Each structure stands twice: as structure tokens, then as C-alpha cells.
Amino acid sequence: MAHFKSGLAGLLRWSWFVLLVFLAFSYLVAGLSTTSGVADRQPIIDSPDPIAADSASGSGDTSVSSESAQADSFEEAVAKVDQAWLASIQTKELTPAPVADWLTICRRMSLALVGNGLSLEEIRQLEQLPEEQREDAHLDTLLNDSRHHHYWGERWARFLVGTDEGQFVLYRRRRFRIWLADVFAQNWRYDEIVRNLITAEGLWTDSPEVNFLSATFDSNDGQPDPVRLAARTSRAFLGLRIDCLQCHDDFLGNVSLGDTQSPRDGRQTDFHQLAAFFTSAKTSGLQGVQDGKPDYQYKYLDAEEETDVQPAVPYSPELLPEEGRPRVRLAKWITHPENRQAARAAVSHVWALMYGRSAVDSVDNLPLDESTTPVLESLTDDFVENKFDLRRLVRLITRSAAFRVDSRADFEVTPKHERLGAVFPLVRLRPEQMAGAIIQSSRIKSIDRESSLLVQLQKFGGTNDFIKRYGDVGEDEFNSESVTITQRLVMLNGNMLKESVDYNPVLNASSHIEMFSKDNSHAVDTVYLCVLNRHPTDAEQEHFVHRIEEAKNRASAIEDLFWVLLNSTELAWNH
């Protein structure tokens, strides 16, 4: 009996232990709040108009007459953007370069939307279509490609929460990134994304958008940090750098706020009043972030004592709803159709993602009282008119003459041509784009979710190793740094390049081309398409065919050609 009692007590103790472990595990893995994920969540404020997956205009109405009207409207929008671009160039007495060839334009799209160049498989498929249809067809494919959703998920995550992994228990960057990928896959409107981020509630585990807030927990004792959130919100959603106002009024004339028509110098109060909105976000145990009352005291520079800071916006206060929960009011204000500054910030960011560099000095620094560029302003008009439709914006950019212009010309190209976009500017590929370009070029087929697990794992592991050695630019997305010695060494002698070009009859394109190309001329042409996404010039063709012919080992000569092209400036720069 005593044995039985002792056993029972032991069992109970272990049961408690197992239960506790289970609860802790559940908390860590799934969370305990009741909010749901992307697929079934309800909009927080307004009813979001569903955006049809791929209509040119982004409207859900797909009747024939409606489609025709939308197409006309889209063409008109393209014409307006092009007009603005051409006028801005001609004003400076420059002549634009001609339109680039379709392969070059498609490579630009691929680099921007999936982070690598085209695969040979994609090129061959597009070649089946009439030339005038290829660019649109490629864009259609990319926008619905999970590679695009995940690539943009990562790039937007960098913009919104940075690259630090933070405290694992309180912050799940990976979940946040996947939530963003889902949002892009489902073609959410931009304003809806912003509202969900600003007003996020629940646990960061099962309401991944909450990680926008919990990313700042580490600097505010487990609570959302209003100061960091104000800085991030201002930069990401308003395109304003007001960080210096955290400590003092602007005395250099760098920050203009207040009235958009007649702005004044920024004040310390502007920053902290914006921060005050986020003091309504409180962490509440297992319920995660919940809404409460704003509660913010701050001692301003030279003040004798702390004052209560009430939430207020840094400009256009007339657009701020008077009633409602603080963060909901802020979200409505940011996404108000008349808040042009916020729309410009969104367009500026998407433009930089597509183009590879910011249209102005910095993607998140668009002075309130200055226009950006004629192209950006024209795109902003269309973005607001079309209910913040991100895919339409992407389409509009890729169809614009500014995006399609060649990067070389038969006249002397000057830095001014590059600066004003009269030629497409050369932009260095980001480290993950380099990794993606190398890995994709070494495979005949596109590497995507349909690829074998081995290939996907190779890409994942190879990319991580490559970036670790090559250097990650962090969240500083559009800072085109100069190339480093380390980076060149990685390309000249690194492991990834060796594995990508060496003889591997199962996986590597170099081996496949050696085995299956009908002649050396075809082999050279195919290597160029795989790596640089273009055909070789006659001189290049002749030179490398000769190289292969004179080589003792044909496979080695083809590997050498792969290596040479992978080490070229042309691969490393978007053009």
C-alpha cells in the first residue's frame, strides 16, 4: 500500500512537471491568445477591398468592359509616369538611352522580386511567347511566385524590424517574416498592412504582426518601446527622419513639420507626442500586447520636471480622428488618403526595392515641404487613387520608361545621366542577390518550392554561408557600399563558386551544358544565358568557342567560362 501511495505521489509530481513543460512549450511555440493568422483574420478598421490577384488595375471587377476600362486607365497611368520622367530629363537637356532588351528588363524584375536572375528554364519558356508579351508574362509569373513572397517578406522585415533576432522568448522575427510573405501572397492592400502593424494585439507567436512591437521589448523592460517605435514609424511609414528630435528641437533646419504647406522646424515635442501613441500598447502576461490608455511622462530638454505627453501627430492634425483607441487613430491617420507624405513613403520604398536604389537621397528621408521626383510624385498619385494597391504599383514601375531604359547608350554616359535616370543606373547586387544569382545560374531549372529538397537545402545553406563570409548589409537596405577585398576573395576562391561550377553531372548546369549542348557555340551561348541572362556578343562567342576548342578538357573549359562570368562586374551589378 505504501508502495502504491508513493508511486501515485511520484506519478502526480511527474504529471505536474509534464503539464508545466507542456504549457511552457505551448506558450513558446503557439501562444495562448485567441487572435488568428493571416488567412482568416478580419480587418481591424475598414473593410479591405479584395484586390484581384492579377488584373492590371488591381480591381476585383473582371467583366470585359471593366477590364477594358482598367487597361485604359493603366495605360494612361503609364503615360503620365513616362511623361513626368521624360520631362525631368529633358529639362536638364539630356537625352535618354533607348529601351533595354527584354532579357535585361526581365532580369531587373527577377532581381527585384525574387532576389536572383532568370533561370535558363524561365528564359526558354519566355522565348516561346511573342517578344512583346514576354515582360508582362514574366511579371505575372513572378508576382504569383512564392519565391517573391518570401523574398519580399525578408526585405520588408528588414525595413520594419531590422535584422537582429532579439530575445527569442519575446520576439519571433521568422514568424514576422512569414506573416509578411503571406500578406504579399494574398495581395493585401498596403494600408491594411500598415494598420495591422500599428494596431497589432495578442501574442507574438500566434499574431505574428505583434512582432513589429515586440522587436522593441529588449530596450523597455519587456514592454513596447515607444521611442523606438516612434522612430521606426516615422521612417518606415512617414518617410521622415525625426530621430534627432528625441533629444532636442531641430536647430539645423533638417526637419520640417507642422503644416505641410508652410512647415516649421521640428520640435522635441513632435517626436514624443508621436511616441505617446505607442504607450497605449501594454504587454499583459499570456495575452500578449493589449490596448490600454496612453501613459507617457517625459522631461524635455531644459525643462525643470517631467510633463504628461499626450498623443499627437507631427503634421496634418486635421486628418487624425478625434475619437477611438490611440493606435487605431494613428493607423487611420497614416493611411488616410490625404496623408500624401505617408503614401510617398510607401512609393519611395517600393521604388527602391524595384530600382535597387532610392529615388532621392534616402528612401526614408523625404522632406515634408519638398517634392521628391516627378516620377515618384506621379506614382504616388496613382497609388492613392488606386487604394494603395501594391501590385499595381509594381506593375506601373516595371512598365515605366524609367525602369525599362537601357543602362548603356551610344552617346557619352555621364554621372548626371545615371543620377537623373536617363540611363538605368548601375546598382550593386545585395549579398543575398549575389548568392541567389550564383546558385540559380548553376541550375538549369528554377530553384523554387517545386525543386527537390536537396536543392532547396543546398540553396538555403549555401546562401547563409555565403552571406556570412561575404558580409550582410543589415537593414541598411539601399546603401550601395564599395566592394571589399573579402568579397572579391570569396568570389575568386570561395566554396560556393567552386561547388557551383565544378563537374557535377547530377546538379550543375556546367556539366549539363558540357554533356548536352549540340556544339561549342551553343554551349557558350547557354552559359551566358545561365549566368548573365544575355547572349554573348560575336567577339565573346568567338573567343570562348576558341577557348573550348583548344582546351585539353572541354568540361574544364566550360567550367572556366562559368567562373569568369560569375566573377564579372556584369553579374555583380544590376544594369
Next chain:
Amino acid sequence: MNNLISHQLCNRQRHLSRRTLLGAGTGSILMSSLARKLAWADETGRTDPAKPKSVILLWMQGGPSQLETFDPHSGSKFGGEVKSIDTSIKGLQIAETLPRVAEQMHLTSLVRSVTGKEGDHERAIYNVKTGFRPDPTLIHPSIGAALCQASDAGADIPRHISISPLNFPGRGGYLGAAYDAFKINDPAGPVPDVRKRVDDDRFEQRISDLTNVVERQFARGRLKDLNRTKTLHTTATDAALQMMSSEQLSAFDVSEEPKKVRDQFGDNPFGRGCLAAARLIEVGARCIEVTLGGWDSHVNNHGLQSSACESLDPGLAALLQRLKERDLLDSTLVVCGGEFGRTPQTNPAGGRDHWPHGFSTLLAGCGIRRGVVHGETAEKPKLDSEKPLDDVKDPVTVADIHSTILKAIDLPFSEELDTPVGRPMKRSEGTPIESILA
């Protein structure tokens, strides 16, 4: 100015042509001046007196306990199990786990009153390595980057090097990635990516095809002098090829040293890192960071700290000795410290937690006074969470340590640099600790 800087590589030889650079490794007659200096140093045991100032940062990642290293309070309530021993500075005691360092303390200054405001590893590492607290608006440069940006002097190989860097090597920050540290692991292994993957003839042909065919084709119809004015791709390739063929690469190879010397530094990655750091300084590298982890002792504090000290002790002591012997201590600043200290109290697991309110940093050489101790922590701290600095005498900030370092290596610490967006930013916002500066 910044535009110019952003187009520079962290290598003084960047203007040499590829042909010249390739030729540099072909024979002793073309040996670079710095390689000659190394040979001369080997022969004479002394180096060029006009040598520019350099830094070796011994980075104790994880948060070394001041109580188990340079600021023991043995026998007191919070002193823990470690005992104190005398050092070569009269009246100064450090932990018994650092006996060889104790013999070299007369070469150093010890700051026992460093205070910070960051208690999280990542944020505190940023703080101590840059002198600034994390700022979402920009990334500040580390000391090595600041040093390389300010002066072109240096070696054929990268001048800013991080050995066994774990996750946080020195970065160029707003000065540009060109000033990022070149990363290597344990010097027992080869330097990564400097060995050709094919034979010389094949490699040469690859380079020739790249330069003479593909690059020429790409440059057509684009900016005039595309490489120089925009991409620097060929320039960087040349610099990489130069490094691959440089005799100075052997400075990374500690196996060239006699076994006796290697044993003095310690037969472990940190010891080899310290030895490599000394060799690299001898050939002209400007900032070497050597990382030693294992200090984050939330459990079993005494055991973990003692274990880490077993690596630190021979490495640091032998490094100071070698620099002194080779007449390099006047031109090389050695800094040894971590991101924060550890709590006076021990937790129930026998560990000490993070403590930025009074920890130690050791400095030596390069204009740092010898045999000085600045500040102290209380033997019987009040541990008032509202006033943690009450337990620290003569407290200094992390920024003060940076200003001191910058002043010691002749960089104007309060000079303002322009960030890429034109924001003026001081090199440091601290005040030099004059009591330890000569």
C-alpha cells in the same frame, strides 16, 4: 569627402596595377617595403621607430567578471571563491587565475570603474565596440575602422582584422563596408579564400579572360573609366590578387614560430590569435581584434571564469612581453575588456548575471601610463538599484574609454565626421581619462 572615402578600399596599395601586384610576389627583389620591415624586425628584434600607431583589442565576449579577473574582493561578502595575488604594481592585486598577467601589470593601466547603460549582450557589445549606444538611424564604426579610415598607412594584407570574431566583428558602420574587419578563425587553420582552386596557368587564363574580354565588353557604352569612377570591381580584384600573392600572408601562420613561443602564448585558439595579432602588427596591420568567449557565467561562475582565464592569462601576458621586446609597445595600444561585468551577488545557480555598473578594462602601450589604476568598486556595495554608481569611485563611461583610446592613438576624439546623410557625428562623445594618459 565621404564620396571619396566610400570609393577607397581599406588598402594602401589600391592604386597599383594588377600586373604590378601579381609581380610583387615573384621574388625578393620586388618584396614590399613592409615585408622588408618584417624581415628586418626578425633579424634585429626591433621595428621601425616611425611606425604608425596600431591597436590590439582582446575582446572578452560574454561579460568577464571583474571580481574573478582584475578587481577581486576576495574574502568579502561578494568576493566569491577566487583569491587575490600580488602583481608587479606595488599594492595592486588581481585574481589568482591570472598569475602571468600579474607579472606584466607594470606595463599597463587598469580602469576598474567603467560604467555603461546596456545590460543586453548585443546592445552592450555594440556600445563598447563603437563607444555609442545602438541607434536605429545609423551604425557607428568600430575603433579599427576609425583608425583605418583616418590613415592610409598599413600593410599589403587587410589592415583591420578580426580573429575568431564570433558574431560581432568590428564594422565600418557609416564609414563604409570597406573598413569592415577581415575575418579569420583560429590561426591554426588556413586563411580562408586566399588559395586558388585551380592551377596557376588555368587561374591566370581565367583572370585574363575576365579582364580582357568580359570586363571590356561590359564597359562599352557606359561611364567613362567605369572601374575607377563607379564599380571599383577590378581594383578590388587586384587588391585581392595582391593579398593572395603577398608574403605577408605568412603573418597569419603561427606555425612558423618556434614551439617555445607558441607555448608561451598558449596552445589554444585565443593564444594563437594573440600570437598572430603580434605578427600582423609587425607587418603593418593596424587593428587586430582577438575574441575570447566563455565569460557568460550565469551558472557556475567560478568554474567558467577560471576556465576563460586559463586562456586569457598566457595570451595577454605573452603578447605584452613580445610587444615590449620588439619595441612595439610604444606604437601599439593593447585593450582588454568585455561588454560589461557581472553582478556582485551570486544567483542560486552559483552564477553572476550581467552588471554594467562598474567593471574593468585594461589598457597598455601607446601613450598609456604604466602602473596606474583608475577607480574602484566598493568592497561592500550598497547595491541601491536607484543609485548603482554610489558603489563606484571615479566612475567613467564606455564613451570615456573610447575617447581615451582615440587620444592614445592620436585620433582627434571630438572631431566631427559626416555620416552618409550629412549628419555630423563626433568620433566619441566621452572625455579622455587623463589619469592614465602619459
